[in-house]
Amino acid sequence: MIALTLIIAALGMLTALWIASPLARSALEPMQRLAAFGVMAFVALAALGAYLAGGSPGLPGQPYSVTEARLAAMDPEELSPEEQEERLRAIVRREPANAEALAYLGRFLAFDGRHLEAIAMLERSLRVNENARVLTDLGQALVELNEGNVTPEAERAFAAAHARDETLPEPAFFLGVAAYEAGDRETALEYWSGIIRRLPPADPFREVISVRAADLLSRPAGGPQMLGDGEMPEDETPEQMVSRMVAGLEAGLEAYPDDVARWMVLARVRAVMENPAGARAAIAEARTRSGDDDGTGAILDALERAIQVEESEE
Amino acid sequence: MIAELGRFLIALALVASFAQMALSWVGASAGRDAFARAGRAATLAALASSAAAFALLIAAFIQSDFSIAYVAGHSHVDKPLFYKVTAAWGGHEGSMLLWCGVLALFGYGLARIGPMDVNLRTRAVSIQGLLQTLFFAFLAFASNPFDRLDPAPLQGLDLNPILQDPALAFHPPLLYIGYVGLSAAFAIAAAGLIQKTPGRALARALRPWALGAWTSLTAGISLGAWWAYYELGWGGWWFWDPVENASFMPWLLGAALIHSSIATEKRGAFPGWTIFLALLAYVLSILGAFLVRSGVITSVHAFALDPERGVWILGMLGVSAVAGLGLFAARAGSLGEGEGFEPTSREAFIGANNLLLAATAGVVLVGTIYPLFIELAGGAPVSVGPPYFDAAATPLLMVLLLLVPLAPFLPWANGGAKPALKQLRAVFLLIPVAATGIAFILFGAPVMAVIAGALGAWALCGAVMDVANHWRTAKSRALRLALSGRTLAHAGLGFIAIGAAADASRPADVNRVMAPGEAIEIAGRTLTLRDVRRADGPNFLADRATLDVAGGGTIAPERRYYWAAGQHTREVGLGSSLAGDLYLSIGEARPREDGSAAYEVRAAFHPLVWMLGLGALMIVIGGLLAVASQILIRRGRQEGVA
Amino acid sequence: MIKARKRLWIVLASAGVLVCAAVLAGFALRDAMTFFHSPAMVAENPPPPGQRVRVGGLVVDGSVARPATGGADFTVTDTLADIRITYAGSLPDLFREGQGIVAEGAFDETGLFIASRVLAKHDEAYMPPEVAAALERARVEGAGLPAAGHDAYREGYGRSGS
Known part of the structure; x- marks a missing residue:
């Protein structure tokens, strides 16, 4: 502030002197000297006035380095989301090979919904250091970017993550989803039951994944629209159609009695047809067929719960 | 501190400009040398302050000081240093500072090397001081680049990505030296009217300034057109957009001015017209600024809209126009009566050139502001697009091109076409002209393109004949420079005409969605998409497609996402050869049904497009040679006086 | 003499x-x-098919279809009426849902607008004046500005405010 005042004063005076000096030097009479002085005073004062009309002399400049230092000195807990982002970006700028910071920034951006940027950051982090966690985040960012579809790119990321660390729940779950979307329920079930088996009993992901898996696997093949109105041939009532489907399922199960997913579908359809005993029987059959596997068991438990809820609603 | 100091320097430049105007006025009116010298001192003060303010603005950009609103709106920490610097003139406020700085530069130039008549020079410095005061006041009070933000944002919004380009870094400075340089011609013309200087002397005094400014304007417009060609990704180089027209109108009048001032200086023909042009050219420059910066007209690349600024600029436009043209109306008689000439004289052809250029400028002006008038009159919104300009302006320019090669062979004053025709050996000229025309017809060009191509060849041959015939008679170095300048510029016009004609007859663009491995064909060339890879930069993410051209070579267009600005851009891939440019851009990914990635690809072939660049370059070099010749002549005159 | x-x-x-x-x-x-027609004007008094006009408005959220063969179809609105537009070329980079755009072309017999040119501005906070005016008229006439369009319009400056 003091330095600014001094510089402004010096500049103003010097310029005023410079402009008025030809007048002053050639001045012979007092009036001419007065004119020279007048010009000088006018230049200096008018410049000051024009400056003060909109100036804020008390406001210090804020080069980015100052902002950066301020953010670095603050407790991360107190930062607003924007400040956190800037802080992370500053670290990444300083240490372009800091895989951890890159991953943090990537996660932040993903959380903020800026998936394109998030993906770029996570990929940068992975180039420095391949890490199962970061690979998982990359895969999820790709999934979110593509509105929930597990694209081949995302699948590759999840597969790499899964190969590095089998105990991570997300890669296994999404790989299962990818297999499911491709129509391969057996592989999907394998992934899902496998990860549930590996997770500790108290892990919340166990519950989440088994509920989701139970829902997906028990859907009739060909998608839910098979039960909808649109696809129905005109000469068939819904009941006829469902029973045709059940017949098909039962025939299929005779051919492939070890297909657990098919048993699950049967259980669900029977539940819809208000045949809870049949549904339970189907689930019990599935349990036996799966060799009392812990993971599959959890999924079947979830299915059983879901069906019972349906029952109690009706 | 940088910001506040910069703000003070702008205030200081404003006051110095005012002092320059007032002191020089007194100096010229009262014949007081001390005041004239004080006015000259003020020109340096204004120049130095605005240059220092500009340096501080650049420093603020380099430091990324986001407490300055203009920096926060046009920069980002992660932007490359080069574009941090160029962003200083990439937005409205910064470019206004540049505009003002150039005004001050020309004020200083006028004070140092202005008209040789001392009083005329002092008066011109005063008028320039008036123009400076207007613009510095606008800068200081309505467009200050050092306005502050408190609290400062954490991060800047980044410079509009399409401006992050080398050609556009240099386009504005050149354009402004052109636009604003016309202010010097304006100042000299107005000063001459006040001083009642004869028209011939006035034309001599303003000619070098008009030449220099117009040359720079040509360079600026050409860079802009080149940028539009490869950066906007539409493949055009001229769209008749209001923003382009805003620079084209002063260019047309400037071109008229540099020709008419020759006739006025050498023969005393149409002095009033020449001075009128000098005044009008700068007024149209300000009108251009108004159109570009006020948002009154729909344009795809205007500055951000701000009606308040529009009112300011309209005020400045009014002051300049009323002062200049009012002065002209009151004092035109003092310029002296024009000398007569015959229809086949060189003056007549220069007059025709002026008439056509001015008519073209008028046609462009009507098309540009017609929608504005309709709207002011309460009519339905309309727009006037390229078809209008193609139909109305192009024929005029073609007639102009037809006359270009003839004028240098015509004698002054009494004229006479016979000796000229003999020298011209017109028959030889017609052979390449016909050949070019036939070539265009064979390529299936539209009629207008055939004519334009033939006319281009005509202008080229005329330029060759011009230099061949006149080189021996040009005795001094200055005359040779002038002759080279003239022939280069006229030949440049020829190249531009051929290039434009070729581009107008190019094959249809191909727009296709392609997956890697697929191929498209354009203009007989097969392009295969090899792959699309990531190619991120410091402040953008990019997908780079690589396309193999059958027979060798690859072209790699990019699609970028500038994340700070939240904007997608295309980086065009060019495969240039003597035949023309293969022009490729890629758009967004379009996943196929089966999940495989495919990309929108736009391919075009622009034949002979290099001729446009070459032509523009030749005009600019020609202009520079003409300026050099003027400097030599003036030096000779000064030595003669001393 | x-x-x-x-x-x-x-x-x-x-x-x-x-x-x-x-x-x-x-x-x-x-x-x-070429005359500018807002969707409301078209609804009231459609220009004859084949006549070259400009139309404009905000791109309706979720209305943009990008067929795998290239080109795009989308709907613009001034909140009073809609126009369905089809465009065979490559959309400008600044084209996005909720943004104000201007299209030049002609209507076909079915009322579909076939655009030969689509303009979006370089500056993403830009609103073509005609579109802005049409929206203003619509607002005066009592229709609410769609929230999505408004937000998208502000997006560019949203971060400088904080």
Whole structure:
């Protein structure tokens, strides 16, 4: 502030002197000297006035380095989301090979919904250091970017993550989803039951994944629209159609009695047809067929719960 | 501190400009040398302050000081240093500072090397001081680049990505030296009217300034057109957009001015017209600024809209126009009566050139502001697009091109076409002209393109004949420079005409969605998409497609996402050869049904497009040679006086 | 006398050229002028099919279809009415849902607008004046501005405010 005042004063005076000096030097009479002085005073004062009309002399400049230092000195807990982002970006700028910071920034951006940027950051982090966690985040960012579809790119990321660390729940779950979307329920079930088996009993992901898996696997093949109105041939009532489907399922199960997913579908359809005993029987059959596997068991438990809820609603 | 100091320097430049105007006025009116010298001192003060303010603005950009609103709106920490610097003139406020700085530069130039008549020079410095005061006041009070933000944002919004380009870094400075340089011609013309200087002397005094400014304007417009060609990704180089027209109108009048001032200086023909042009050219420059910066007209690349600024600029436009043209109306008689000439004289052809250029400028002006008038009159919104300009302006320019090669062979004053025709050996000229025309017809060009191509060849041959015939008679170095300048510029016009004609007859663009491995064909060339890879930069993410051209070579267009600005851009891939440019851009990914990635690809072939660049370059070099010749002549005159 | 005659031919020649230019400009203007129609204007009084016009409005959220063969279809609105537009070219990079755009082209018999040019501005906070005016009229006439369009319009400056 003091330095600014001094510089402004010096500049103003010097310029005023410079402009008025030809007048002053050639001045012979007092009036001419007065004119020279007048010009000088006018230049200096008018410049000051024009400056003060909109100036804020008390406001210090804020080069980015100052902002950066301020953010670095603050407790991360107190930062607003924007400040956190800037802080992370500053670290990444300083240490372009800091895989951890890159991953943090990537996660932040993903959380903020800026998936394109998030993906770029996570990929940068992975180039420095391949890490199962970061690979998982990359895969999820790709999934979110593509509105929930597990694209081949995302699948590759999840597969790499899964190969590095089998105990991570997300890669296994999404790989299962990818297999499911491709129509391969057996592989999907394998992934899902496998990860549930590996997770500790108290892990919340166990519950989440088994509920989701139970829902997906028990859907009739060909998608839910098979039960909808649109696809129905005109000469068939819904009941006829469902029973045709059940017949098909039962025939299929005779051919492939070890297909657990098919048993699950049967259980669900029977539940819809208000045949809870049949549904339970189907689930019990599935349990036996799966060799009392812990993971599959959890999924079947979830299915059983879901069906019972349906029952109690009706 | 940088910001506040910069703000003070702008205030200081404003006051110095005012002092320059007032002191020089007194100096010229009262014949007081001390005041004239004080006015000259003020020109340096204004120049130095605005240059220092500009340096501080650049420093603020380099430091990324986001407490300055203009920096926060046009920069980002992660932007490359080069574009941090160029962003200083990439937005409205910064470019206004540049505009003002150039005004001050020309004020200083006028004070140092202005008209040789001392009083005329002092008066011109005063008028320039008036123009400076207007613009510095606008800068200081309505467009200050050092306005502050408190609290400062954490991060800047980044410079509009399409401006992050080398050609556009240099386009504005050149354009402004052109636009604003016309202010010097304006100042000299107005000063001459006040001083009642004869028209011939006035034309001599303003000619070098008009030449220099117009040359720079040509360079600026050409860079802009080149940028539009490869950066906007539409493949055009001229769209008749209001923003382009805003620079084209002063260019047309400037071109008229540099020709008419020759006739006025050498023969005393149409002095009033020449001075009128000098005044009008700068007024149209300000009108251009108004159109570009006020948002009154729909344009795809205007500055951000701000009606308040529009009112300011309209005020400045009014002051300049009323002062200049009012002065002209009151004092035109003092310029002296024009000398007569015959229809086949060189003056007549220069007059025709002026008439056509001015008519073209008028046609462009009507098309540009017609929608504005309709709207002011309460009519339905309309727009006037390229078809209008193609139909109305192009024929005029073609007639102009037809006359270009003839004028240098015509004698002054009494004229006479016979000796000229003999020298011209017109028959030889017609052979390449016909050949070019036939070539265009064979390529299936539209009629207008055939004519334009033939006319281009005509202008080229005329330029060759011009230099061949006149080189021996040009005795001094200055005359040779002038002759080279003239022939280069006229030949440049020829190249531009051929290039434009070729581009107008190019094959249809191909727009296709392609997956890697697929191929498209354009203009007989097969392009295969090899792959699309990531190619991120410091402040953008990019997908780079690589396309193999059958027979060798690859072209790699990019699609970028500038994340700070939240904007997608295309980086065009060019495969240039003597035949023309293969022009490729890629758009967004379009996943196929089966999940495989495919990309929108736009391919075009622009034949002979290099001729446009070459032509523009030749005009600019020609202009520079003409300026050099003027400097030599003036030096000779000064030595003669001393 | 001779001087007067010399003047005369100059004046006549100049007048001739200027009249030619004026006539040229007049005809060109009549042929090349394109009127802007807001969706509400089109709904009320549709221009005849094939006539070259400009239309504009905000791109409706979720209305953009990008067929795998290239080109795009989308709907613009001024909150009072909608226009469905189809465009065979490559959309400008700044085209996005919720943004104000202007399209030039003609309607076909079914009321579909076939655009030959789509304009979006370089500056993403830009709103073409015609579109802005049409929206303003719509607002005055009582229709609410769709939230999505408004937000998208502000997106560009959202971060500088904080």
